[in-house]
Amino acid sequence: MQLKRVVVTGLGALTPLGNTVADYWENLVKGVSGAAPITQFDASKFRTQFACEVKGFDPVQYLDKKEARKIDRFTQFALVASDQAMADAGLNKENINPDRVGVVFASGIGGLITFQQEVMDFAKGDGTPRFNPFFIPKMILDIAAGQISMRHNLRGPNFAVVSACASSTNAMIEAYNLLRLGKADIILTGGSEAVISEAGVGGFNAMKAMSERNDDPTTASRPYDKDRDGFVMGEAAGVVVMETLEHALARGAKIYCEIAGGGATADAYHITAPHPDGLGAQNVMKAALEDAGMQPEEIDYINTHGTSTPLGDIAEVKAIVNVFKEHAYKLNISATKSMTGHCLGAAGVIEAIACIQSVVHNIVPPTINHFTDDPELDPKLNFTFNKAQSKTINAALSNTFGFGGHNACIIVKKFVA
Template sequence: MDFKRVVVTGLGAITPLGKSVAEYWQGLSDGVNGCDLIKQFDAAKFKTRFACEVKDFDPTNYLDRKEARKIDRFSQFALIASDEAVKDAGISKDNVDVDRVGVIIGSGIGGLITFQEEVINFASGDGTPRFNPFFIPKMILDIAAGHISIRHGFRGPNYAVVSACASATNAIIDAYDTIRLNKADMIITGGSEAVVSAAGVGGFNAMKALSERNDDYKTACRPFDKDRDGFVMGEGAGILIIESLEHALARGAKIYCEIGGGGASADAYHITAPHPEGLGAQNVMRAALKDAGMKAEDIDYINVHGTSTPLGDIAETKAILNVFGEHAYDLNISSTKSMTGHCLGAAGALEALACILAVTKDIVPPTINHFTDDPELDPKLNFTFNKAQHRTVNAALSNTFGFGGHNASVIVKKYVA
């Protein structure tokens, strides 16, 4: 079958490093730390009292006040980032067929803040069922895609993808497949998450998944550092506009890069722990390379899942060495979660965006907060510690892995006419 080529023509982001793509990329390039003490709720009694929140966020700066009240924070993020991406791509009803423009957005959890608020309000009352009429449509995680399509009038394929922290990457792969199979001309895709809340932090604390470095929270997210002790929660949204190459050329769109391919796999091992040898991670990277028709030696940069957990970082490194062999030592590897925290269901989109900009600008963002080498990690690997590096990036691979053993990888590469 003759697949269509798929390119990226628009980007949008709202992140702990800034509320636009330009601010996000500047923060990544400069190695800015997005972590601070939690502002959204009183975390004084929690084991973890810090997170990478979107700073100084007021939804009414972007959305009508009445509209904002009806929409959970994760959907607000998705709408705001999609507005930036649509504008960046130069989309108008004059240059697209809205019946062939779809929206596929991933989220790991969806409207957890809304769910928490409604349950607390009910539990603190007299038992009379008084719920916000927008409770359900605020909470369900498919609603972000719905809001975006309604806002812009896009009537193509529209749904959500959920695979925990691999959600946004799976959404991008679904969007890519939809276009290359000629089932749509363009897809607005990516992911959004906003669960910095008592339920979110408390739940991950109970699993012992989060860093508890409250005395030095600014350096708590330490991927590949010997003293890493868990991930730091983040929030935000990343949105990509992707379309067939012929459609982009026909409307005179600027092209950031081309999507090479994507892969998905399962660890089939444990609900939260990675396979100790990174078997699922090996399989998903190989699947992405095969789908892209590329060799391991074609990849210059890997934006790793790299959450700063003791087991996860080791398993992913083993997988990279197994898949890339000697070429692993020529790669740049970095975890941008060291700056943004782990944005869960939005992570794949924000990290794919980092790969797109690395390919576009030939800059590899760093892994910050590195202090002590881990003797269990190969010292010859280039983790791009603490400072961005300039190099030619012809192709980059983004890894995302989720609870349940879900793995997804996507490859982006320089566009060549």
Template sequence: MQTKRVVVTGIGCLTPLGNNLEDYWNGLVNGVSGADMITQFDASKFRTKFACEVKNFDPTEYMDRKDARKIDRFTQLAIAASDQALNDAGLNKDNIDPDRMGVVLGSGIGGLITFQHEVMEFGKGDGTPRYSPFFIPKMILDIAPGHVSMRHNLRGPNYSTVSACASSTHAIINALDLLRLGKADIMVTGGSEAVISEAGIGGFNAMKAMSERNDDPKTASRPYDKDRDGFVMGEAGAIIILETLEHALARGAKIYCEVAGGAATADAYHITAPHPEGLGAQNVMIKALEDAGMTSEEIDYINTHGTSTPLGDIAEVKAIVNVFGDHAYNLNISATKSMTGHCLGAAGAIEAVAAIQSVVHDIVPPTINHFTDDDDLDPKLNFTFNKAQKRVVNAALSNTFGFGGHNAAIIVKKYIA
């Protein structure tokens, strides 16, 4: 079947490194850590006391105070990033067909902060149910794309994707396919997550999934380092505007790059651990290349899932070597979670933005916090340790994997007319 080409025409993001695209990218290129002690609640009794928070975010810059109180933080981030992206793309109610423009956003957990607050408030009482009428509408995952569509009168496809840490990459793939098949002309896509709370930190601590390096949070996220001890929790909202090439050209839009393809697979192995040989990760990269009509030799950079967990990092690298063979040694590989932390359902979106910017600027952001080589990782691979590297990036691949064995990968490449 003949499918349409799809390009990126707008970007918006709020991240632990900055609350707009320029600040986020500068933070990545300069190897800045977004980790610090938690400010959103008193974490003094928790095993992990730090995280990568979005700093200095004021939702009233995007909505009035009354509306902000009715919306969970994860939705606030999605709205803010969407406003940025639509503005960046030069889109407004006067130059769009609302029936041909949709919203697909991903989140792994959604309104956990709202859920925690309402349940804890109930627990303080005498058992009489006194819940906010906004409890459910604030909490549910689909409310973020719902709010974005209502805010901008976008009446095309509208829903959420949920696949743990792969959620927003799945959202981007879904949006890509809707455009390819002619179901829409423009899609607002990406994702958001905001679960830095007692429940979020406590829950992941109980799984022993997070770093407990409280004496040095800035260096706690150490993908591919021998002494890595788990991921650092992050939060973010990141939105990209995808548009059919013909529609973008017709309106004279700025084009960042082309989205070449994407794919999804399952490990079918374990609820939290990756397949030890990275078979699901291997398959998703192969299928993404097939979907893009590209060979492995055409990829220059891989933004890895690279969470800084002992098992996950090794499994993904095994998969890369199996897929790319000798070309693996020509690639730049980096894990930007070393700077942003792991933003869960928003990880795929902010890492897609990093991949897009690498293609636009021909710079590979680093994997920071590398101190000691891991003997289980091939030292001849270029992990872009500690310092960004300039190189031509014609095409970049971004991996995201989620609890439950969900794998998703997308490929972006330079736009050539």
């Protein structure tokens, strides 16, 4: 069977750096930090009191007021990003075959804010079960995929993917596979996350996973810096319109790039810590390269998982050196979580969008907040510290890893007819 080529024809994003793809990309290139004190709840008693929130978001600017009340914040984000991506791709209900357009969407946690609120309201009562009838439909993480399909009348393959922080990368790989097998013509894919809440921040604080640099939030996410002390929580949504090449050409669509390949592996090591030698990370990058039919030397830029955790950053760099060998010193590496924070289940898609924009614009966004070299990391590697770099990017690779040992990697490349 001849596999179909798959291209990207539309993008949408809500991020801590901007509520459109254009604003997000502009601030990535500028090296802007999205971190600030938390506004969504009183965090004064929490060990971490800051996060990378989506700013200036009012759902009723985009959604009917009654509709907005029935859906969790993560689904609100998903719908707005899907609207952007559909418009960017030039798609609407009138010019598509709805039976051939699908949605494969992800979230790492789903409607945690809704879950927290409903349980807290119940706990304040007298034990009589009084729950919102929309409690369950608002909370379940697959509801974003369903809501996107209903909003745009998309009746093709529709399901959710969850693999913690690798979720949206896994979703994109699943969409890619469905398309190249001919199961659909177009798929909206990506992910959304919105868990900046007492439960979300408190839970990650209990694990001692997050930075506690409350005196200087904007520099708290510092991947590869010697003094990194944990990740900064973020929230975001991203949607990528993937389309078979033949369908995109037939309708005269603009094409951002081609999807080259993807890989997925497991560490099978620990529930939260990475394998110390990055074994799963090595295997997933090798799998993606093999799937793409590419050699390591063909990759120009790696957007790393790079969460700013002491163990994770080192393990991933070890993996990169082991896979790319001497070429590791010729390519660019950057961790855009230094600016967006860690957007959990949405991290993969917004970082893939950064890779797509790098391929389109030939710019590598920086790893900001680098102050002190880590002696455990090779200084000859190009981490793109503090300032974006212009460079021809023919192919870019994006890594995402999740609690549970999940690893996912996707490669995008310039489209050549």
